[in-house]
Amino acid sequence: MAKTPTKTRRKRRSPTLGPEKTAQLYAALAEDRPAPETELNYHNPFTLVVAVALSAQATDVGVNKATKKLFEIADTPEAMLALGEEGVADHIKTIGLWRNKAKNVIALCELLIEEFGGEVPQTRDELTRLPGVGRKTANVVLNEAFGQPTIAVDTHIFRVSNRTGLAPGKTPDEVEDQLERVTPDEFKKGAHHWLILHGRYVCVARKPKCWLCTISDICKFKDKTPDPARKESDLGPKG
Numbered sequence: 759m760a761k762t763p764t765k766t767r768r769k770r771r772s773p774t775l776g777p778e779k780t781a782q783l784y785a786a787l788a789e790d791r792p793a794p795e796t797e798l799n800y801h802n803p804f805t806l807v808v809a810v811a812l813s814a815q816a817t818d819v820g821v822n823k824a825t826k827k828l829f830e831i832a833d834t835p836e837a838m839l840a841l842g843e844e845g846v847a848d849h850i851k852t853i854g855l856w857r858n859k860a861k862n863v864i865a866l867c868e869l870l871i872e873e874f875g876g877e878v879p880q881t882r883d884e885l886t887r888l889p890g891v892g893r894k895t896a897n898v899v900l901n902e903a904f905g906q907p908t909i910a911v912d913t914h915i916f917r918v919s920n921r922t923g924l925a926p927g928k929t930p931d932e933v934e935d936q937l938e939r940v941t942p943d944e945f946k947k948g949a950h951h952w953l954i955l956h957g958r959y960v961c962v963a964r965k966p967k968c969w970l971c972t973i974s975d976i977c978k979f980k981d982k983t984p985d986p987a988r989k990e991s992d993l994g995p996k997g
């Protein structure tokens with residue numbers, strides 16, 4: 759006979775870290791990188807918007823290569839517009855989706871000039887009106903160019919937030935909401951950079967480098983990667 763499922767359910771433990779460990783996690787990341795910066799090269803808020811928009815499905819290194827010359831000759835919406843779609847496309851052909859991105863860059867410049875006097879707006883709602891600028895790009899620009907405490911959730915931040923238990927969520931928006939809720943004010947400005955760099959260089963997608971991770975004693979990830987330099991015999995007898 760099939761067992762009747764028991765009605766008493768165990769109370770589920772909160773998957774998040776809690777305030778104390780959250781503060782410890784940020785403090786450890788901050789100690790590692792006291793002055794974190796974006797790895798995208800830019801000259802001013804305008805070139806930052808363009809660089810971040812171009813970085814969708816491309817690496818920062820690839821974007822930097824493509825924009826080096828482009829930004830030297832066009833670091834204002836007016837100068838970019840003068841280059842035209844073909845001119846922009848010529849510079850960015852090495853990065854993914856370049857055709858569409860070139861079109862968006864030109865449309866973005868037109869809107870900036872027509873509606874914002876050629877200046878990059880400083881609110882998320884206005885920024886996301888620009889072609890090729892989604893919530894993530896807007897958050898990066900607000901944080902990096904205007905010092906606002908926004909956290910843009912990309913693939914690295916999504917992974918680190920879930921693995922560690924810092925801000926678990928099924929979608930980037932859920933993770934962003936959680937991060938905004940749990941991140942102490944003092945760490946909000948740097949959180950985006952610390953988490954992204956940690957995900958890019960330590961908590962990498964395939965085999966996180968847990969053995970050298972500065973927050974491994976706080977992180978809730980169950981399948982931590984052991985130190986590859988440590989031989990099985992060092993781990994003691996089995997059983």
Ligand code: SF4
Binds near residue numbers: 921922971982
């Ligand atoms: S311990 Fe491992 S899984 Fe946890 S944050 Fe560090 S690298 Fe990522």
